[in-house]
Amino acid sequence: MKVKLRILTAGVLFFTGQAVLAQKDTTKVQNIEEVVVVAYGVQKKSTLTGANVQVSAKQIEERPISNVLSALDGAGAGIQIASGSGQPGDGPTIRIRGTGSILASNEPLIVVDGVPFPGNLNSINPNDIESLNVLKDAASTSLYGSSAANGVILVTTKKGKKNSTRVTLNSSTGIISRFIEEYDRVGPADYYPLAWEAMRNGRVTSKKGSETLAASNAWASGVLIKDNLKTNVYNVPDDQLVVNGVLNPNAQLKYNDFDWADAVIGVGLRNEHNLSFSGGSDKSTFYSSLSYMKEEGYVIKSDFERIGLRLNADSQVKSWLKVGTSLSGTISSGENAVDGVDSNASFINPYRWTRTMGPIYSVYQHDPVTGERLYGEDGSVLYDSGGMRGSSAASGRNVVWETLLNKNTTNTYSMQSNSFLEMKLLPELTFRTNVAYNFSGSLNKTYGNKLIGDALGIGSASRTTYFRRDFTWNQILTYDKSFGDHNFTLLAGHENSEYKYDYVYGSKRNQILDDQYEFENFVDNSSISSYFRRRSKEGYFGRLNYDFQEKYLLEGSIRWDASSRFSSDTRWQSFWSAGAGWVISKENFLANSKYINFLKLRGSYGEVGNDGLDTFYSYRSLYELGYNNGTEPGTLLTKIADPIVSWETKAQSDLALEFELFDRRIKGTFEYYISETKDLLLGSKKTLTGGINNNEIETNIGSMVNKGYEITISADVIRNENVKWNVTGYGTSYKNEVTKLEEPYINGTKKLSEGKDIYAFWLRSWAGVDATDGQALFLLDAEKAGATPADKLDERTVNGQSVTTNQNKALYEYHGSAIPDFFGNVSTTLNVKNWELSAAFNYQFGGKIYDSNYANLMDAYAQGGALHTDILNRWTTPGQITDVPVLNSSYVTGPAAASSRWLVDASYVMLRNASIGYNFNKDVVKTVGVNSLKLFVSGENLWMSSKRKGLEPYANFAGTTQNRYSPSRIITFGLSTTF
Template sequence: MEDISAVVGPSSIVSVKMKDSGKSLDEVVVIAYGQAKKSSYTGSAVSIKGEDFQNRAVTNVLSAIEGATSGVQIQSAAGQPGSAPAIRIRGFSSVNGSNTPLYVVDGVPFAGDISNLSSNDIESLSVLKDASSTSLYGSKAANGVVIITTKTGKSSKDKFSLNVSQGMTSRLIKEYERVDAFDYYPLEWEAIRNSRPMANQTQIDAANLFASGRVPVVLVTNPFNVPNAQIVGTDGKMNPAAKLLYPQDLDWAAPLERAGVRQNVDFSYQGKSEKSNYFASIGYLNEDGYIQKSDYQRIAARLNLNTSLKEWFKTGINLSGTTTDSNLAVDGVDNTSSFNNPFRSIRYMGPIYPVFDHTANGDYVYDVTGNKVYSTVRGSGASNGRNIVYETLNNTDNQKGLALSARTYAEIKFLKDFKFTFNASLDKSYYNRTYTYNTQIGDGAPTGLISKEDRILTGVTYNQLLNYDKKIGNHTISFLAGHESFDYERNWLTGTKTGQVSPDNPEFINYATTTDLTSYTRNYGTESYFSRVGYDYKDKYIVSASLRRDGSSKFAKDNRWGNFWSVGGAWVLSKESFLENSSWINDLKLRASMGEVGNDSHTSNDGLSFYVSQPTFSLGYDNGSEGGVVTNAAGASELQWEKNTQKDIAVEFGLFRNRLRGSVEYYNRNTDGLIFSVPNPLSSGLDNRVENIGSMVNKGFEVSLDGTVIRTNDFSWGLSINASTIQNEITSLPQKEIINGTKKLMAGHSIYDYWLRDWYGVDATDGYALYVSDPTLIVAGDATQRVVNGVNVTTDQNKALYHYAESAIPDLFGSFGTNVKYKGLKLDVLFAYQIGGKMYDTNYSALMHTGNNYGSALSVDALKRWQKPGDITDVPRMDINRNTQSTAASDRWLIGSDYLSLRQVNLSYSMPSDLISKLGVDNATLYVNGENLMLFTKRQGLDPSQTFNGTTQNRFTPSRIISLGLNLNF
């Protein structure tokens, strides 16, 4: 607001109307090893305030990043409570290495699990995107950096905060549409009938009769009130008298899905004195997933203490501890193709199969103890011999965790402009995961099985920083020199036993036979030296440069060290005389940067040789094994860092008295030395070695706009939008092409371009699936070759033409939102969107089998299948002999990955201070919050945000969470 002077008259009453100055407070962003004013920063960084998500149901704090900044793609967290979203900043820098950003907590790289952090402890999140902002982290920063800063004491008096919320979780994404029992039987009848010879009426009649008798045999179960031979007539139609005997028992989702409960309580205490500040908190979270046996409990405590013992000496400590206890829906998170995956089983279970056994008249079957008997007898394609309801309820997958994190520092100021800081951190995590499989049904039957996994993860970081900051007239000079040492150790132990002795004892001693027992320890370390220099003239002309030298234990000693650097500059045009008095341009800054960062995140120490001990031969009367040592991996001594060269240019602006603020950026990221496996000669005895022999580029634009449409004393309305593009291209490879599933890596294409058969359609004469023919495989007289509309096509998928069929990478993605505030009432709404790109829908393709997968569910689109000559459709005939030809991998299964998601809505009311002050309360806010409320896609059941590579999975889809809360400060 503008300063206003007013003369006080005899009445001593002054009426003043504040006037908007159009000036904005200079935002401070947390950057590598320090802070910077946003207006004079040369890098690309976005800060997200903790207060923006403190009243949201954010179990993992990384979920708060979605929609908050451009250039960041989010793979939504799974519905398993506590799971983390996957994040990609400005594309993909590696093919075989990690594309995950570096996470930094309170100034030090974090070696723990982000889900252990309570969102109510977070002061801010900073997302660093370009080389100027990330290169000081060197080898760890190729994929961007997310800096998390926890809270410190700010209030001059002791202040307590209590945030309590209660909510419900439910399924967001509906299941794929599938046919019901009355359509399923005729479709299977047709598939059997079409597989028979039908050259004349006699054969047709025989085929019809055969199908009517055969279909109840292969489907095994008859859920109708009519005999097997009368379910489907010889005309292929359902018996009109047929009625379901137990329709209530055919829904496999009902006993597994639920409305989960989410409870969250956060209590904190903070304050500060002349020399110290302190923040302490404890939080409890209990969240149920919408699937049985999925939940997450977390107790998190924190103490942050800072004190100035002398005017020149400051020190502090940040301590946090978290305990977690989670039950995971068995194989619904880690193994999406497993028979134990409830989402897979629910999706593909035929609509005719009951959860429990029934008598011929439809009554439940009970065992000797009076319990219903679970059904396990079904068609071969319907998990015959299994029962996912019984297995989910009686198997366990439990993980308990204890995470401890400690950070301490000492800061010494000397010679007026110098500051030396020593930081030390320890992140230690303990995890114990226990799987038990029951003795009755499934993988553990008939003896039972237990598997345990223990992990201890330890990360230790030390760094020393020397800062020099000097202002001389209009000149500001800054200098940083530092050293950092990081050590990481992973201890892993796992064992499996079978032969359960007694129930309800999940310990190894309760099982008789050891089938697997193994352990390992992995160590990784880096040593780093770095420096940054900055110069600022009148907050108008700013330049910066940084250099870091990293050594990594993952490489052989001759290639262990790498140099990473950046240069950046900014010109604040709005402070030039020709714009300083502009009536509509308030802020205008042009910035550019260039630099190189590295990536050593491939999962193993490929630069080193490894040996493994194992039994080599047997000796003695008892055939005792003698131990030996063999080469496990021959180190690639020439292996080096994947290097990522980044360029960035941007304009930032504030217009119309800063009622419209935003930025437009262009980036270019070029990765050299991509790591690929290369075959070894057979004589070496080893399969592969790794080499730096590829390159790739990512480039695109980012636009962010924030506008205030209306702003008065009592009312404000704001709008925001951001949009981003990514263009990815491989520029060189170790060989001409690398085919991996539905993708083919090749220079000139992206890592997520589809390489698939060219689907042509369905032949209207016989309903056969058609593919464009590979010209090199066309042979005269081949009965599988046809010409349709002048195009050479084939009914044999092995003779089809493969081609590049679009990409999984979207053309445009981003978010938009609005916020409305009237006095104490506030509404925030956030949408996320994606335009362009394709998904390869393997889930849908499995639902479009042609009938040979007896008992497996069918999509409603199967009702559009070809039935007789002349039918024009894109769905082939039902035919148990043609499934492989009709469902082969092709661009038929591609579908647009466009989506619009209502990600978050928050409605809050801050109670009037004159009302709550009488109760000793400073602030009281009542709020209703919704997360993942709606999703609009090209197909029901499709989740386009589940993966970056575009291939669908039977995964635990995200939960919808609606909660009511109260936030008190007193």
């Protein structure tokens, strides 16, 4: 039967075409046991001895995500997410059961359709994903050996189904806006008096005893604008703007456009359309898809556009021979806003400068008398170049103007191919080989304008390109045999891979013609560089699974791996695991239980490895070229290596109890694990380094352990023909400890030492504010106490404590950790007839975060930078109890010093996503040739409660903040239909 369709989607997509209705499948399938994807195969879930979390296609398909990994946010216990930035196309950072390495990678291994995948997952359309499986312990990951220390994420793409034909159309339109609100900051009416107060107090300090208070007040009024803030936005003379600390009551604003964020932050749109065609016959299946996605960020000049094509096909050529292939290609492009992490304090970081710009400076030029905005002869907006700003307000720069004039675009091309051949050599023996080739290439173009900024007067351009290629080939034999109640599966395989990376960078300066950005339009060669990297791996592996009546379970795995990162003497190492399980519910004493439907105890132990160093040549000393003496070439020894450096090894123990109760209405897992990293890769300075500055020899000198427990509970609160309501909760708690370290060392706000965790804060101990004079106080380090009365002038005793106003004498101590006490997710789904409602909340209790963004807004002396409203609580009067020190231009270093003052509780609760959908009755939609039709509304990042407005408590695992592109709120309207 052929029909014509014309569908108007919520994404405003018009589709007209022909469709062939799928043949009705009348096959009745009962008592199918759930099968999950495991390393190099599939396995019944009930027979697993390892920890495996699965996310299905249904959990992914309606979420407006551009990176597959975002679907793992809240997916299961033990999975910790640091949210990706709001930059379109970015994905999150993931930790599985904590951080296990200090110097090497902590990223999990990504495996797509059975083959390791080194590319960016934003090149894979989330709608093409059939399932995601997160392997968390050694029993489930050890077959990946040296790559599995940080867990494994298995990505399985969709396949066709036999004897069916299906066309699926998904289309949606979304609205993108900023999610994290900005910090509260004071306005102009408060800002001028606060700056005046700091100047006056500083004058009193510097002129102590030689000038009256009235004279100091008059001095501050006279120089507030001239010598500090430079700009007066009120209609009164500069020296009359603030008198005796009070804003002139007759002052009126000449203009009021001081919020720089309004000029760069707005609302973006997201459109996504996916069309797939799948099906098959008795012997062959196929799945093909075409996808398009365009996402505009809420920050100007940030977007991501992707078009992708996929074809998965397989065929049973002979009764003993099956072949298949998976081909996909993606083209993506986008404008890149400054990410804010790698350029946290940069003048072109829009997040920092819109946040910290004082509330008296405008993006635009204004008439200094009337306050009217000025325009060019052609009517164009004139931007303020910053000549009349205070020293903390980016004088001579304009981040909005520069963002509009500069360019940063990236085009990426990627292709993945994976072909397999499967032969049935004997009824019990199968041979399968996979050959995969992945390619991606990228070209980034930047332009720095010549009107304002770093390339002022000359202009600049750069080009960065890379080509990444990797080839993987594996061969696997599987023997599957049963002898009565005894079931055996034996797997043996070999795998080798090669990774190549070419990189080229070039830049030129001195632009000739306007509006031309290619290299030919620039005169001077500024820089050019290139390099080639190559890495190879090889491994032999095997696994034995045994069960008796699927009641008693045993599993063992081993893998021998070699990595070209290490020398021939140390590159081979074995990794292994052993697991056991007992399905207690199959015992006679529980076989007829009305309450316990499934009960399994499982445990495992194993060792996996990590070679994820930044360098591909860790065992080789390195030299750098370019240190020439005139025409004589020169090289410089830049790094000395340990020739016998080798793998980090992670030993993992796991014990879990799985259960299903009350007619499977309640399901859950209680799990405890210990994960110890041995031979930890760290930098050592104890060996002679040949005079190389800052050289550290990377070697195996430490160990670290994570211990934790995980809880999963899922309950069908209501389950009948018309209403289904499920509530599922995940919870995780773990502790980290460095158990062996050559010597303690400080890393930013942390100090690594034996007995402490890697995210333990090591900071000056803040002691509050002295109520007598408002000075910032720190606990005094007894070893730094002054020896003479003159040396003790900055020391005091307050409330029985020895304190100091000198931050250089402050006592450093540990002040908690960034690791939360407990974190997880609670989700619920409600189905009422044709309606579906779902919501998921992420939560975190405990842990601390060092809020440097807030610290930057609490300056004791405003010189053009913004101030948080908490500054209004500053000390002003003797005897006043407050936690904000006095404003004083003579005392700015102490209050601003890194200390425990800036730590805040990192707890939060967040509505991560929610959706509501309606499924039309099939009898209704079939009249127009459609098998199913669903309309839905979904949202990401909808609400959050944290300890401070503006705080982003889940930005990273280390508990620090950056001026970064914070995550987006996305509201999506769409439809899903099959025919």
